[in-house]
Amino acid sequence: MVSNDxxxxxxxxxxxxxxxxxxxxxxxxxxxxxxxxQHVKLVKLKGEFIWHHHQHEDELFLVVKGxxxxxxxxxxxxxxxxxxxxxPRGVEHKPVAEEEVEILLFEPATTVNTxxxxxxxxxxxxx
Amino acid sequence: MVSNDxxxxxxxxxxxxxxxxxxxxxxxxxxxxxxxxQHVKLVKLKGEFIWHHHQHEDELFLVVKGxxxxxxxxxxxxxxxxxxxxxPRGVEHKPVAEEEVEILLFEPATTVNTxxxxxxxxxxxxx
Numbered sequence: 001m002v003s004n005d006x007x008x009x010x011x012x013x014x015x016x017x018x019x020x021x022x023x024x025x026x027x028x029x030x031x032x033x034x035x036x037x038q039h040v041k042l043v044k045l046k047g048e049f050i051w052h053h054h055q056h057e058d059e060l061f062l063v064v065k066g067x068x069x070x071x072x073x074x075x076x077x078x079x080x081x082x083x084x085x086x087x088p089r090g091v092e093h094k095p096v097a098e099e100e101v102e103i104l105l106f107e108p109a110t111t112v113n114t115x116x117x118x119x120x121x122x123x124x125x126x127x
Numbered sequence: 128m129v130s131n132d133x134x135x136x137x138x139x140x141x142x143x144x145x146x147x148x149x150x151x152x153x154x155x156x157x158x159x160x161x162x163x164x165q166h167v168k169l170v171k172l173k174g175e176f177i178w179h180h181h182q183h184e185d186e187l188f189l190v191v192k193g194x195x196x197x198x199x200x201x202x203x204x205x206x207x208x209x210x211x212x213x214x215p216r217g218v219e220h221k222p223v224a225e226e227e228v229e230i231l232l233f234e235p236a237t238t239v240n241t242x243x244x245x246x247x248x249x250x251x252x253x254x
Contacts, residue, residue: 011218012202033213035185038165040211058162065207074137082143082191084167086160086170091138104235108163124196 015066020044020102029105029113029125041125043113045097052115053092056071060086066101070094073101143191147171147229155253156232156240167230170240170251172224179242180219186234187213193228197221 026046026104035039047066061070062084070077070085071094079085086092095103108121114122146159146169153173158165172195188197189211197204197212199223206212213220222230241249 010196010198011204011212011214011220013206014210014213031186033211035187035213035215035233036165038163038233039188040233054225060162060167061169072138073151076142077138079140084141084143084160085138086141086162086167087138088162093138096183102223104163104166106165 006034006105016042016102018063026069026100026124027113027121029126031127034109036073037048037109038106039109039111039125041046041107043102043103043105045095045103046100047097049092049095050114050117050119050121051092054087054107054111056089057111058086058088059105059111060084061095062104062106064102064104066097068097068101068103071096115117140184142168143229143231147191153227154240154248155250156163158252158254159187161236165233165239166236166238166252168234170230171227171229172222172230176222176242177241177246177248180243181214181234181238181242183216184235184238185213185215187211187232187240188222189231189233190231191229192233193224193226195222195224195228195230195231198223 023044026044029041029043031039031041063079063081067080148172151236156168158166158168190206190208194207231234
C-alpha cells in the first residue's frame with residue numbers, strides 16, 4: 001500500500017501540529033500517513049456532523065487538541081485531548097464539536113468520512 | 128477482529144494518560160484497542176532497544192510524552208511529543224530513549240516487538 005519509494009526507504013518524522021496548522025477547512029480529512037492498508041488522517045471539526053456508520057471499517061478517533069462529543073445511541077461520550085475512541089463497523093455515531101477540535105483518525109484506506117450517507121458533508125480525503 | 132460484545136456495541140473512551148499510568152515496566156507493550164486487525168498499543172521505553180525490522184508489518188510510533196531517537200540506517204530522527212513516524216516493513220530501526228518516553232504504537236495484531244530478532248527484549252503484548 002506504500003506508494004512512494006521515499007516513504008518506503010527513508011522514514012520521515014511527521015509533526016501533528018505542523019500538519020494541523022496547514023488545515024483551514026473543517027470536515028476535510030487530510031491523509032498524513034499510510035501503513036498496512038490503513039490511513040492516518042487529520043481532521044478539524046467544528047459544529048455538528050451527521051449520524052452515519054461505516055459498514056466495513058472500524059474507525060479510531062484520537063483528540064490531539066480541543067474536545068468534542070461523540071454521540072452514540074448508547075449515550076454521548078465527551079472526549080478531550082489525549083482521549084481516543086474506537087467506533088466499530090456498523091455502529092452509528094455523530095461527532096459534535098462546540099469549538100474547533102483537532103482529531104487524528106485511523107481507519108482503512110477505503111473509509112469515506114460520512115460512511116453510509118452521501119451528502120454535502122461527504123469529502124474524499126486528500127494528501 | 129473484535130472479540131468482545133461490549134466493545135462491539137458500546138464504544139468507550141480510552142484516556143491515554145490513565146493507561147500509561149498503569150504501565151510500570153519498560154518495553155512491555157499493552158494493547159488498549161483493536162480495529163481492522165490492527166492493535167493500538169502503549170509502551171514506555173527507556174534506554175536503548177535493539178536493531179530489528181518487521182518483515183510483514185509497517186509500524187507507527189506516536190510520541191505521547193517525552194522524546195526519543197529513532198535510529199535508522201538512513202540517519203537518526205529525533206521525535207518529541209506530537210511527532211509520529213511510520214517505519215515501513217523491512218526497514219531496520221532501533222529506538223533509543225535517554226529518558227522515559229511514552230509511545231503509542233499502531234501495527235497489525237501479528238506484530239512482535241523485536242521483529243526478526245528473538246532475544247531477552249522479546250515480549251508478547253498483553254492487555
